[in-house]
Amino acid sequence: MRCADTGESRGIRGHLLSHREAATAAAEYFRGARIPESLEGALNSAYSERPRDVIAYLSNYFAELSNPPVISRVRGRKVLDGAGKDTLEVDVFCMVRNMDKRICSAVISADADMAPSLAGSDVSGTTEKSVKSVERAMEWIQESIGPDLEGILPSEQSTIDQILSDFFKPKMEEERRRREAEQHAAAPPAGSDPTPPVTPPTSKKKGSAKGKKAAVTEKPIPPADPPELVVGGSPAVGAVSLAVATCTATLREVPLYSYISALKHEEMPSKLMLPAPFITLLSYGKSGKLRFMKEVMMVPPPGLTAQQSVELALSLQAQIMKHTDTVGKSGQMVIKSVSALGCLALAADRVEQPLDLIREACEELGLALGTDVYLAINCAAHELMDYNKGKYEVLSGAWKSPEEMVDLYVDLISRYPAVTALVDPLRKEDSSQWETLAKALGDRCYIITDVASRSVSNLLQGGILPASSGAVLKHANQTTVSDLLAAVRLIEGEKQVAVLGCLNEESSEDSMVDLAVGLGVRFMKLGGLLRGERATKYNRLLAIEEDLLNSDRLGSYSQFDFPVLWSEPQVSANQEEAAAVSPR
Template sequence: MGEEGGGRSCGTTRELQKLKQQALEYYRENDVPRRLEELLNSTFYLQPADVYGHLSICSVVISTHFEVHENALPELVEAEEVERADAVSTAVRWVNETITEELRGIEPSNQAGVDQVLRIFFENKVQEDKERKELEKSLEDSTVPVPSPLTQPPPPPLPPDKKKGQKQGRRDTFTEKPILPPEPDEHVLCGSMAIGAVSLAVAKTGAMLDGNPLYLNIALLKHHQEQPAKLTLPLLMVSLVSCGKASPGKLNLMKELICIPHPGLTAKQGVEMLLEIQKHITKTIEMPPPPKTETKRGHNGGKRGQQQIIGKMSHLGCLTINYDTIEQPLLLIQGICANLGLELGRNLHLAINCAAHELMDYSKGKYEVMMGTYKNAAEMVDLYVDLINKFPSIIALIDPFRKEDSEPWDSIYDALGARCYLIAGTASKSISKLLEDGNIGVLKYSGLIIKHTNQTTMSDLVEITNLMDSKKHIAVFGSTEGESSDDSLVDLAVGLGVRFIKLGGLSRGERVTKYNRLLTIEEELVQNGTLGFTEEHTFFYLNEEAEKAAVAGELPEPLELIFPTEVLEESTRT
């Protein structure tokens, strides 16, 4: 977004407006209705040529950190749009006024050098922001009258008494305490997305000048410029349905029901299988309601005669449906798989994004798992244990508790850590905060969801994945909720060698383009003979304790990883 004379600036503006119009038409054609303001304010567009001042060879789009809020009040939406617009304009100003000049003379191939310049620039901006706030606070303190010493603050409320006869959790290994209030959101400096965008733009520029795909240059950065003999694809985490807090049914716990194809399948086979399952989900939802006189149970998990299942496409790329119990969506998938000749726990596995931070009712101090059904932390552990017992094909729970609930995290890890991945998404700190603290083990979990947003550079992504590898934590590379159509994050996931990639559902143009990119990379690696498969890409021994238990004969042997070819072909044809 550099300016080289009025003509260049005017031409660039016209080109940018044309690109924005093309993007809007693309979203409309792909059944992704968005108002133009949302599209423009939710992403930050940058051309590497604007940093280096020569012929444009590629561009990047980075999403802002703002979450997509379903059914939000109009005034809140309007206020957030203003904040997003300010964040984007500040990022543009940073690039135009300072970053462009500071990067002059640095070769695009010197990614570490570029990221160091960006890091120092951002640290200076953080310091400026801190000094500005301190000055504003001192001015406010000098004008605010001192309260009378006779004024006493109200006493803190007493913790609620435990109800008589309340059932104890089976695994209540922690003392029931008043819930901690939510931690304040990490401060995101306005304009910070300029750092992540420029770092990615430089990485793409360097890759194109070297004649390499982006994922290979990221792999070189990860492995200290030594080209790995093999590259592995991350395993797919694909959202099938959503039954979270914003869904029309009573169920709140399941913000995303996620499917993970078996590691023995190729990405293409996994996508084909899940497309078939998605097709049958849509058919089930479109079926007319059965006669009310019937009382038999159908494979959708509900009684015949219940209200018709309805669904709408979520911003996550999956159907939001109106279920009332935790079992219903699981039985829906189980029934469809049975009809297709697929077996949960063998052909594919499941994961649940619990989004616990959205379930907490602070007035009651409990999680509202279903409308009107509240559970404390100990009862939540029991719920998850029972769920895994009933559906052992569930091999991952994302955000089963809030980040403030450290003791429940310990308890559920002790109860399920050997049978199920416990992944922190929203419950984790940001990448920059984790790197600043140098500690990713604040909570007891199996892995983290990492995202490229705000001030996260390519070097930061390498550093955090190296740290997670050293701690044997699972890395899940995830897309943001307000996604763009830039497919670069797939290259980042492949180059970094993460275990899973979580892109949302197999719908909406901004997500489908990423799945297409993953299939393209798979084809390239197969043709080059560099597609690898490692034993780490399994999820039968979920941690060291489970592996020791298996050696001691306390757990069954893991399933065979590779299916016979004819079984795979039959599964994908069905």
């Protein structure tokens, strides 16, 4: 007898049919993802290896088969730098094995000298401008940059940097048009008399006859170039680029310097050279008569390890402190403070005084200046120019023309040959004096541009000063990792030296050292050892050196190689013969 077709039986058949459909759909789904083959491979491999922890083994096995991580979101937030000012930190999150994970962060410092002028801002001072810049950067990251990068592999560095650059270009053009409109509005009406140019002062010629006023008109100096355009919010670009590079290195479980080096060379080199650090010992200019030595830096001799270099600088620093205390009691020189650069800020009355102080400290330690210790001077010439006088204020009340500055450097290095580098000895506008200085000193002293060069972005468009040994590069504002790589290639292609430098006000972020090692620059300009945010970078340098030593990948420089900055024109044999027979 057949049972009645009740609602309950129809429900059971429907449930069974639904279950079969679901099972069929599941089977098709897993076959499409090749799960049966993967499971069989995993089990066979586990059985062959017979690991002690089978579950962990299978977990690692399937992890290798999972999709690569992609960027899920990017977050910007305020943090404090070494001076307690707002700066930008960027966090990168990735989708890793179906989980949203924070991978890393990166911080980019806001340099007070590069603080932007924001449209519509009624605040004054660089601190307020930096705060506004950080806030705008955070808005850009949240509203535009983060969404644009979602779903992209973090390893696609060049693609991501191009996205960042494409995002930023309209912002730059908008700011450029705004400033041009402001300048046009501030221009005097047509037909009005323009402000007369400043005429350089005249001076009496020495040796003139009594009663005569033989005036010598000083050669006018080139006017200062307009400052480079800096857009509020631009640190978003540089910080995100660095954070993405750090993210890839973290996911690959390699140091950032190794990843940057692989980007530069397209493969991992067998040896890496550590850049020699310019370690700042002394700073002048805030007090006392001496103005033009913003930094006096120790340069370790070639062949010295980073550990030995830091220990040598610490010994010199301790000896200088002892000696300065003694001298200070006599009233000639006193310790004022520790500068933001992480070194002693002193006062001096003579140009030679800082170098004599270091020489005496070397002698007391049994070191030979020029053999065991070399020096570099950051002259910061752009800070010394008085445009009303058309001269540099080297000492308080003592002024020198650009030509006289060249004479000063030539004389100074003839008496102190241990000075092996001059940073910003002149303004960038004094191009003919750069050439004269290059002819006189370029074969024994690095003539390096810092503020006198361009930002990395503009450097890639216009090159560096032809009469310089190289340039200080800084990771700031809209500079991407790809920009840094291109800038180093450009400088090396010109047979010049690249230096990676800190900004004036730094955070405790130490990735700048990884960048320097990975980029393969010749020198690093890190500041002194008396501030924590600077010491953090030296600690990172020592850690990298230890890693490279342990892996037998540490290379070293054997000598200072000074780029050829000037050579006499070659005269052919035909030209010599023609000159010999030509009438006098």
